[in-house]
Amino acid sequence: MWRSSGLSVSYTSLRESNLRSVREAIRGGSYMSHTSGLGKGYLQTNIAILPQAFALDFMRYCQRNPKPCPLTGVSDTGNPIMFTLGRDLDIRTDVPAYCVYRDGVLAETLTDISGLWNEDLVAFALGCSFTFEHALQHAGISLWHIDHNKTVPMFRTNIDTVAAGPFSGKMVVSMRMVAPDRLDDVIAISKAFPMAHGAPIHWGDPNTIGISDASSPDWGDCVPVPGDQVPVFWACGVTPQVAIQQARPPLCITHKPGHMLITDIPEDAEVTVMRSQNRT
Amino acid sequence: MWRSSGLSVSYTSLRESNLRSVREAIRGGSYMSHTSGLGKGYLQTNIAILPQAFALDFMRYCQRNPKPCPLTGVSDTGNPIMFTLGRDLDIRTDVPAYCVYRDGVLAETLTDISGLWNEDLVAFALGCSFTFEHALQHAGISLWHIDHNKTVPMFRTNIDTVAAGPFSGKMVVSMRMVAPDRLDDVIAISKAFPMAHGAPIHWGDPNTIGISDASSPDWGDCVPVPGDQVPVFWACGVTPQVAIQQARPPLCITHKPGHMLITDIPEDAEVTVMRSQNRT
Numbered sequence: 001m002w003r004s005s006g007l008s009v010s011y012t013s014l015r016e017s018n019l020r021s022v023r024e025a026i027r028g029g030s031y032m033s034h035t036s037g038l039g040k041g042y043l044q045t046n047i048a049i050l051p052q053a054f055a056l057d058f059m060r061y062c063q064r065n066p067k068p069c070p071l072t073g074v075s076d077t078g079n080p081i082m083f084t085l086g087r088d089l090d091i092r093t094d095v096p097a098y099c100v101y102r103d104g105v106l107a108e109t110l111t112d113i114s115g116l117w118n119e120d121l122v123a124f125a126l127g128c129s130f131t132f133e134h135a136l137q138h139a140g141i142s143l144w145h146i147d148h149n150k151t152v153p154m155f156r157t158n159i160d161t162v163a164a165g166p167f168s169g170k171m172v173v174s175m176r177m178v179a180p181d182r183l184d185d186v187i188a189i190s191k192a193f194p195m196a197h198g199a200p201i202h203w204g205d206p207n208t209i210g211i212s213d214a215s216s217p218d219w220g221d222c223v224p225v226p227g228d229q230v231p232v233f234w235a236c237g238v239t240p241q242v243a244i245q246q247a248r249p250p251l252c253i254t255h256k257p258g259h260m261l262i263t264d265i266p267e268d269a270e271v272t273v274m275r276s277q278n279r280t
Numbered sequence: 281m282w283r284s285s286g287l288s289v290s291y292t293s294l295r296e297s298n299l300r301s302v303r304e305a306i307r308g309g310s311y312m313s314h315t316s317g318l319g320k321g322y323l324q325t326n327i328a329i330l331p332q333a334f335a336l337d338f339m340r341y342c343q344r345n346p347k348p349c350p351l352t353g354v355s356d357t358g359n360p361i362m363f364t365l366g367r368d369l370d371i372r373t374d375v376p377a378y379c380v381y382r383d384g385v386l387a388e389t390l391t392d393i394s395g396l397w398n399e400d401l402v403a404f405a406l407g408c409s410f411t412f413e414h415a416l417q418h419a420g421i422s423l424w425h426i427d428h429n430k431t432v433p434m435f436r437t438n439i440d441t442v443a444a445g446p447f448s449g450k451m452v453v454s455m456r457m458v459a460p461d462r463l464d465d466v467i468a469i470s471k472a473f474p475m476a477h478g479a480p481i482h483w484g485d486p487n488t489i490g491i492s493d494a495s496s497p498d499w500g501d502c503v504p505v506p507g508d509q510v511p512v513f514w515a516c517g518v519t520p521q522v523a524i525q526q527a528r529p530p531l532c533i534t535h536k537p538g539h540m541l542i543t544d545i546p547e548d549a550e551v552t553v554m555r556s557q558n559r560t
């Protein structure tokens with residue numbers, strides 16, 4: 001269902017708001033757009049919700065592919081409160097927009113999944129690239145897609161992920177162009193965030209990982225590919241969505257790309273688990 | 281069953297052997313003792329084997345408590361080959377000694393669990409402190425228990441782990457005494473190994489975390505506690521064993537403490553997953 005919202009809140013005003021206000025706007029349905037730059041300093045995550053029968057294999061898939069699928073939180077079966085990631089996070093309402101897949105096919109897009117949640121579902125939160133992008137920016141490394149308000153370009157590679165049960169498929173990567181003299185910094189900085197895809201999986205010739213045209217992404221926006229910069233590729237959170245579509249569970253709910261769950265966990269936390277948990 | 285071994289192999293001779301020879305000696309039953317210092321440079325892990333009905337909750341427990349329970353590998357249900365951790369690792373034979381728990385109580389100790397393995401079991405590998413201890417030694421930081429061939433002292437704390445299903449309990453920590461001028465180094469070095477318990481969870485007054493007498497550990501050996509050194513505490517791999525005993529599964533098999541699985545994964549790998557997997 002689309003939430004019956006009151007007045008809608010603008011992205012610009014929310015960008016200056018604190019985490020509490022951002023969450024209230026999302027929960028109440030007055031903000032339904034992307035979360036880049038919102039809730040500054042707090043961990044944002046990809047979301048996948050699956051029936052319990054698929055949960056063990058999906059966790060194995062994440063454990064075996066930690067760079068595309070860094071697992072930052074898992075709900076109890078049937079409990080919509082993600083108590084390890086926040087004081088009152090409710091996975092039914094606290095993501096701005098959701099995609100609902102039935103048998104692996106996109107069926108609808110919603111801003112509230114209270115009507116779909118049931119006792120058999122398990123919600124998974126996976127780290128996302130916003131975290132290391134912020135760290136790169138703090139180090140003075142500019143990112144073209146952010147400076148130009150575009151979505152990072154993403155590509156399907158020729159790299160097989162490690163299968164688990166019905167979950168398998170090629171790894172998806174995101175690409176950022178980096179000046180050669182900052183390449184070592186970029187690698188070292190992102191490596192320090194294993195819960196946000198960690199170090200890049202490849203840099204240099206895109207053909208090596210099966211990308212024939214770096215100016216034509218499979219997802220996201222095109223970016224310039226200047227010859228004096230190095231294309232750098234990170235494992236991407238779209239990878240598990242591809243694996244889920246391949247597994248064709250009867251029901252799967254994900255966040256709408258770019259519309260992430262904003263948690264109460266500081267972005268630079270060593271461990272993505274709240275010290276005091278609220279289980280209600 | 282105890283393996284029908286040929287000639288037994290001494291610890292001293294195995295210490296100089298390569299990984300292949302160490303594995304063959306363990307698999308063949310000619311070496312049944314502790315693995316500290318063996319297979320130098322390769323990741324060693326704690327082991328827990330559980331019926332599939334407990335596997336999802338145990339994985340959730342590990343995800344929620346990543347410092348005591350850093351999950352480095354999970355088998356397919358019923359498949360004893362840990363293909364993400366080695367070329368031919370067989371969990372039934374490749375650990376020097378196992379403890380078998382029935383309903384949470386130690387029932388027997390074996391050196392081969394081929395007779396117990398069945399289609400319903402899932403094997404979990406969890407990182408261990410050997411990894412960061414080696415890194416500390418390389419940085420010139422001496423560790424008393426290693427220099428004196430003792431087991432590190434371990435203590436039950438007053439810190440609750442985050443429960444998942446039937447798994448819960450207090451965190452167990454290991455203690456190492458550190459010179460004050462090396463404390464910052466010790467914290468930074470161990471933090472770089474999240475798959476080996478990461479940074480310490482506490483340093484200084486043991487009472488703060490519920491330890492009344494640092495010279496009297498709950499597991500392992502006593503060590504001197506000199507007043508000019510700082511006691512430093514790390515989350516410990518005994519924690520999940522306590523949680524498992526609390527959960528009382530009908531069957532659980534662990535490694536015998538100190539008798540670890542030695543994997544094919546380099547100790548300093550960013551990701552504890554083999555690039556090419558052998559699924560046979």
